[in-house]
Amino acid sequence: METLSGRERKRSFCSAADCPARKIASEMVVSEHTVKSHVSVVLTKLGLRDRIQAVIFAYESGITHPGS
Numbered sequence: 001m002e003t004l005s006g007r008e009r010k011r012s013f014c015s016a017a018d019c020p021a022r023k024i025a026s027e028m029v030v031s032e033h034t035v036k037s038h039v040s041v042v043l044t045k046l047g048l049r050d051r052i053q054a055v056i057f058a059y060e061s062g063i064t065h066p067g068s
Helices: 006-016 021-028 032-046 051-061
Strands: none
Touching: 006 032, 021 032, 032 051
16 A cells, blocks of 8 residues: 555545545645546555545544544
8 A cells, every 4th residue: 555645635534524526626726537536546545446445444544533
């Protein structure tokens, strides 16, 4: 598993919080397509299949907590 950059960690957190790509794009001032590409890179680096696994990973690694 590769180390994530600061921006990738931010995207991981938003992904784990189940933020839509549109919201992440707006907050980061990039296109939705860019967000989707970055999320794909993060999933690949972490060896995860999909955003559901990203949610589980984030909770288990302490990136986010239920209800936060």
